[in-house]
Amino acid sequence: MSECIEVYQVRVLGEGDWIAAVEACRLCRIELEVVMELADLGLVSPRGGAPPDWQVPAGALPRLALAGRLIQDLGVNVSGAVLAIELLERQRLLQRQLEQLERLTQD
Amino acid sequence: MEYRDYYKILGVARTATAEQIKKSYRRLARKYHPDVSKEKDAESKFKEVKEAYEVLKDPEKRAAYDQLGSEWKSGEQFRPPPDWASGFEFGGGAGTRGAGGAHAFEEQGFSEFFSQLFGGRSPFGGTGRRQSAGGRDHHARIDVELEEVFGGGTRTLELKRPEMKTDGSVELRTHTVRVSIPSGVTDGQLIRLAGQGEAVPGGGRSGDLYLEVHVRPHRLYQLDGRNVTLTLPVAPWEAALGASVTVPTLGGPVEMQVPAGAQSGQKLRLRGRGLPGQPPGDAYVQLKVVLPPADSPEARTLYESMRTQLVGFHSRSDVRR
Numbered sequence: 001m002s003e004c005i006e007v008y009q010v011r012v013l014g015e016g017d018w019i020a021a022v023e024a025c026r027l028c029r030i031e032l033e034v035v036m037e038l039a040d041l042g043l044v045s046p047r048g049g050a051p052p053d054w055q056v057p058a059g060a061l062p063r064l065a066l067a068g069r070l071i072q073d074l075g076v077n078v079s080g081a082v083l084a085i086e087l088l089e090r091q092r093l094l095q096r097q098l099e100q101l102e103r104l105t106q107d
Numbered sequence: 108m109e110y111r112d113y114y115k116i117l118g119v120a121r122t123a124t125a126e127q128i129k130k131s132y133r134r135l136a137r138k139y140h141p142d143v144s145k146e147k148d149a150e151s152k153f154k155e156v157k158e159a160y161e162v163l164k165d166p167e168k169r170a171a172y173d174q175l176g177s178e179w180k181s182g183e184q185f186r187p188p189p190d191w192a193s194g195f196e197f198g199g200g201a202g203t204r205g206a207g208g209a210h211a212f213e214e215q216g217f218s219e220f221f222s223q224l225f226g227g228r229s230p231f232g233g234t235g236r237r238q239s240a241g242g243r244d245h246h247a248r249i250d251v252e253l254e255e256v257f258g259g260g261t262r263t264l265e266l267k268r269p270e271m272k273t274d275g276s277v278e279l280r281t282h283t284v285r286v287s288i289p290s291g292v293t294d295g296q297l298i299r300l301a302g303q304g305e306a307v308p309g310g311g312r313s314g315d316l317y318l319e320v321h322v323r324p325h326r327l328y329q330l331d332g333r334n335v336t337l338t339l340p341v342a343p344w345e346a347a348l349g350a351s352v353t354v355p356t357l358g359g360p361v362e363m364q365v366p367a368g369a370q371s372g373q374k375l376r377l378r379g380r381g382l383p384g385q386p387p388g389d390a391y392v393q394l395k396v397v398l399p400p401a402d403s404p405e406a407r408t409l410y411e412s413m414r415t416q417l418v419g420f421h422s423r424s425d426v427r428r
Contacts, residue, residue, distance in 0.1 A: 012289050012292050012296055012297070012298055012299075016385070026244070027244065027297075027317065058297075059296075061297055062295040062296075062297070062319065065319075066142055069140075069142055070140075070142065070143075073136050073140055073153075073157065074133070074136050074137060074140060074143075075133055075136075084143070088142070088143065096329060096331060099329060100329060100336060100338070100393065103329075103338040103393075103395070104338060104371065104372055104393065104395050
């Protein structure tokens with residue numbers, strides 16, 4: 001059975017948006033303590049006073065969500081998640097550059 | 108619904124210890140995790156593995172699952188017995204550090220078999236998970252074409268959600284959602300649809316639905332944030348002498364001047380011709396000099412003429428010792 005819902009208004013969380021760290025935790029399924037460690041390791045740059053009052057850039061949400069998945073699914077610790085994310089991002093960048101070079105050399 | 112053999116999925120014997128189950132899960136999770144895997148069908152295989160581990164790692168769920176018996180085969184038609192899960196006490200279980208308390212467990216995308224036996228409204232699902240009266244947020248991935256990202260568009264999504272029937276059983280219902288794709292949304296961004304997550308009977312606050320945007324690779328353009336790059340073939344004389352060329356951009360064709368003396372690989376920028384936004388992205392045109400084949404007497408004569416007349420040109424000057 002299918003139920004149809006019309007949705008016209010959506011909200012894109014993107015550059016320039018800041019959201020409360022506790023909201024980011026709920027959304028990305030991670031604990032505030034993990035966000036604090038991720039901030040210490042430079043993966044996310046929050047603003048605000050004490051951690052419960054922090055805000056994080058909405059652009060960092062995919063990174064936080066990825067960190068949560070890696071920690072939860074693969075059992076890595078926070079440092080391992082940061083290392084994996086940085087390497088994955090580097091891999092994607094190199095992949096893009098490789099594809100560009102391949103387009104240049106293709107007949 | 109179809110029975111699922113969780114032991115077979117994890118590749119362990121029914122007598123496996125908790126440590127063996129965990130080790131097998133970790134190995135398969137590393138192999139199929141969609142964030143790190145290049146395996147075909149990694150996402151669906153990872154969901155199977157995760158679902159199996161959700162049951163077998165929990166002594167209560169595993170014991171209840173084992174009571175179904177070992178005669179069942181994966182894919183066989185199955186109905187839960189009427190006294191399903193009776194005689195068990197249900198604990199909340201500890202979450203992991205990555206997972207916030209209310210969302211320690213994600214059953215989205217799991218099979219109907221799991222939803223019926225262990226899902227949110229089964230005897231196993233109801234205790235110790237939710238901290239507030241609100242519904243849980245749902246997450247889904249949405250694959251969009253670059254043209255949709257540029258111009259915006261509307262997509263219809265079919266999401267499967269576990270819902271409780273009047274008799275108290277749970278079934279997966281297809282929920283159709285029509286979503287506007289905002290112009291300029293970029294890869295990895297989240298779209299929030301307030302109130303479209305898990306509904307709460309009795310009027311509690313519904314969860315939200317979050318869609319993570321994934322832009323499909325494009326035949327012509329490569330995307331980097333809001334910038335797009337196009338590889339444009341040009342003739343040697345266009346690169347050498349300069350030329351006005353027509354470039355296809357996402358917003359339509361534009362005329363662009365190739366400067367005289369351009370080289371293969373050189374990038375030219377068309378400011379503001381990338382994805383819309385504040386500020387809009389740029390379009391980069393990477394030139395690719397394409398040589399005409401020397402497959403006619405005239406073409407050969409031209410190449411011979413270049414060889415004899417362009418005596419000061421040394422193509423390998425950079426690699427000479």
